Amino acid sequence: MLAILGTVVWAADVKSAPPKAVLSGKIVIQEGKPAQVETADHKTVLLDGDDDTRKILGDTRLNGFQVEARGHFTAPGHFLIDPIYTHHLLVRKDGKLKLITYWCNVCAIRAYTPGPCVCCQRETTLDLRDPDQPDPNQP
Ligand SMILES: [Zn+2]
DSSP: OHHHHHHHHHHHHHHHSOOOEEEEEEEEOOTTSOOEEEOTTSOEEEEEOSHHHHHHHTOGGGTTOEEEEEEEEEETTEEEEOOGGGOOEEEEETTEEEEEEEEETTTTEEESSOSBOTTTOOBOEEEEEOTTSOOTTOO
16 A cells, blocks of 8 residues: 555656756847747747746846756746756857856945845846856855
8 A cells, every 4th residue: 555655656756847958049038028048940938937037037138148048848838947046047158158147346246136236236247157167256
């Protein structure tokens, strides 16, 4: 009986865990429109994510970049990016994948979402970083 229950739970787990996928292509971010990716085979995929990821997806400075997102498809043409702390939305620049970060050069504070600096409230600047590069602001 226990074995049977175990099997049922296991099967349910497999069913609820969507297969991981990597989506790459050109990101299109326009004011007031949901962010999307145009894949190399000219398909359009709408992007979604958690609240902080959505802030990045609303940053028109990223429009037109080649991106690579990790997550899974929730429906055909709908892609949910993994939570922001996993840094699974990367930008391809100069042939390398870069982290999307935001920098306040007044306070030397780095953030992972766009918007005013947490300290001085000035608008932060988009700063694409090499993920392997050590960051003095990150312990
Ligand atoms: Zn600041």
